[in-house]
Amino acid sequence: MNAPLLPPVVKSLVVARSVExxxxxYTQDLGKWWPHATHxxxxxxxxxxxxxxxxxxxxxxxxxxxxxRLWGTIVAWEAPHRVVxxxxxxxxxxxxxxxxxxFVALGSHRTRVxxxxxxxxxxxxxxxxxxxxxxxxxxxxxxxxxxGTFAGKMEDA
Numbered sequence: 497m498n499a500p501l502l503p504p505v506v507k508s509l510v511v512a513r514s515v516e517x518x519x520x521x522y523t524q525d526l527g528k529w530w531p532h533a534t535h536x537x538x539x540x541x542x543x544x545x546x547x548x549x550x551x552x553x554x555x556x557x558x559x560x561x562x563x564x565r566l567w568g569t570i571v572a573w574e575a576p577h578r579v580v581x582x583x584x585x586x587x588x589x590x591x592x593x594x595x596x597x598x599f600v601a602l603g604s605h606r607t608r609v610x611x612x613x614x615x616x617x618x619x620x621x622x623x624x625x626x627x628x629x630x631x632x633x634x635x636x637x638x639x640x641x642x643x644g645t646f647a648g649k650m651e652d653a
Contacts, residue, residue, distance in 0.1 A: 504613055504614035508610040508653035510650045513648060518609055521647045522599075527546060543558055594615045609639075609647075
């Protein structure tokens with residue numbers, strides 16, 4: 497039985513970067529700012545987090561021993577304005593949620609980055625609400641704090 501429809505998690509911030517730079521920092525440089533020690537499957541074993549920057553590309557963590565653990569797959573790639581990917585870091589890929597990031601230029605060196613994490617109904621039962629609540633807190637730390645610091649956050653949007 498599917499969970500009731502839950503609202504998406506939405507987080508937004510403004511960074512002191514061009515839209516192209518902000519997009520590149522989020523996608524190509526994901527492993528440089530992602531807090532893999534605390535937000536990964538392998539914890540201290542993780543050496544990198546990778547986003548393959550093309551439609552169908554994987555998002556995965558790589559461990560010291562070469563093990564790779566899949567987090568999701570790119571379903572839309574519209575550089576430098578939008579990327580959408582499945583998200584199943586600790587769930588069955590058949591019950592994956594979806595993350596969309598939009599990058600909107602507010603000036604030559606000012607970009608609004610908005611993350612929407614949705615499709616909680618794909619998870620089974622009461623677990624969906626708990627997972628959604630966890631990600632609502634998690635994205636605050638990961639996107640707003642970690643990415644924001646890395647990319648030069650100006651303000652929460």
